[in-house]
Amino acid sequence: MAWTKKHTQLNDVLSDLVPNKSGINRFVLAAGLQPKFIDDSGNAIEVWNKVLIEADKRDKVDDLVKTVLDNYPENPFLKSALSSKEIDYSLSPDIDKVSKWNAVSAETLEVLTMGQSTLLPINFLSKGIIKSRSVAKVEMKIGTNRYNVGTGFLFKVKGIEDLFFITNFHVINRRSDIPKTRIIFDYEQDIYGNSLPSKSFEIEDGKVWYCSPVNQLDTTIFRVKDFDNSLNKYGYIELKEVEISDSEFVNIIQHPGGEMKQISLYHNIVTYRDERKIQYLTDTLKGSSGSPVFNSDWEVVALHHSGSEKKENELALPYGVKSRNEGISINKIIEFVRNNHIS
The missing domain is CATH 2.40.10.10 (Trypsin-like serine proteases)
Known part of the structure; x- marks a missing residue:
């Protein structure tokens, strides 16, 4: 088996959802795998690792994911595991x-x-809904059908008129990544569960590029390009x-x-x-x-x-x-x- 980043992330998700070894076996059986071929020694993370190796050997990784998804139908990571689009969401520092x-x-x-x-x-x-408008998805293309993802938000600081966007340093910290990155607003559902039309913006590669490394503030601050004043729709969060x-x-x-x-x-x-x-x-x-x-x-x-x-x-x-x-x-x-x- 060629163990990929996607397998590592799936291993992490499964052990998070089903952290007790006693609960793993039913998913193994439901996926059409045979428990006798899987060593159940070690902690849940280790057992799930062995389950994934066996599932991959039998070409049943998707079957395994679907059985767990039946119990956690809204889990975004299980759904993304079934997609051909590879999302790198292991961004947080230890x-x-x-x-x-x-x-x-x-x-x-x-x-x-x-x-x-x-x-x-x-x-x-109501106040929460207003604040949520300024929060956006950060998506960076890192290869064919491969993306890094994070979150960020528009803000102003009292006494400064400029509008900024902030995310973590470990999400984006190199100017060379600016052309590959999009800030996506309204990536959410309406009250009926329908997807809203989202809007994507580019990062302004200008003088505002304030970075503080992970072991300090883990912060990157920049401006978002706004040629037609459409950012006004999303407001901003005033920091104090x-x-x-x-x-x-x-x-x-x-x-x-x-x-x-x-x-x-x-x-x-x-x-x-x-x-x-x-x-x-x-x-x-x-x-x-x-x-x-x-x-x-x-x-x-x-x-x-x-x-x-x-x-x-x-x-x-x-x-x-x-x-x-x-x-x-x-x-x-x-x-x-x-x-x-x-x-």
Whole structure:
């Protein structure tokens, strides 16, 4: 078997969806594979690796994906695995290589298990829709039918009239990639579940190209070409310095896996913050790099840049809750813009 990036990403997705070895066997059988030919020793990631190798040998990888897709019909990564278009959504840096992960406390878990009210005014939904207009998919062509994907958003900083777009440094950081990259707005569904007509923009290769590497702010800021003022439709998010505390809730608007726009609203809670970073529990998926992290007042508190699963020695989390997510403090990014930009 020629193990490709697509197989690695599929292995990651399957072990995320079915993390217990005891649950893997039924998918193996449903795909027409024989368990006796698959070594089930090791953790779930290792077992899924062996399952994929056997499925590839029998030309049944698509059959395997379809059986899991029956249980998770909206999962963007399973759907993309059946497509001939190759999406590289493994963009996030390893948290342990760029930051110290601060473990989740028992007090935070108490809040997460409904120790705090989650009631919000109904206008929370309307405000969120307005903010979401400025969020776009970032798509970079890296070969024939192969793409890198991420997320970003239009913004302004108080006191500066210029309109900027921001995403992660690890999504795009070379000027030579500008011609290959598109910023795509309205890549989402309407209230009836129909696809909206999206609009694609190019990056302006001009004096605004502010980059900070992964181990610092993991940020790239630029302008988007707008020849006919059509960007006005999408507005912008005004960034301002904000304070955030542990156990506050956050929400992320994102393009996971390069799929249509989605929002993470459940199980989202801040676990740690300092001057540079904010760490939180929330459901982010690969391809969410560069997404705005909002508080409950729809103020941006961070630029999402990394996420991974909890380690064995960390406290057990409620079922369905993901751990080890991190964003760069928006206060540091505002400071970065002001220090670099000359009107």
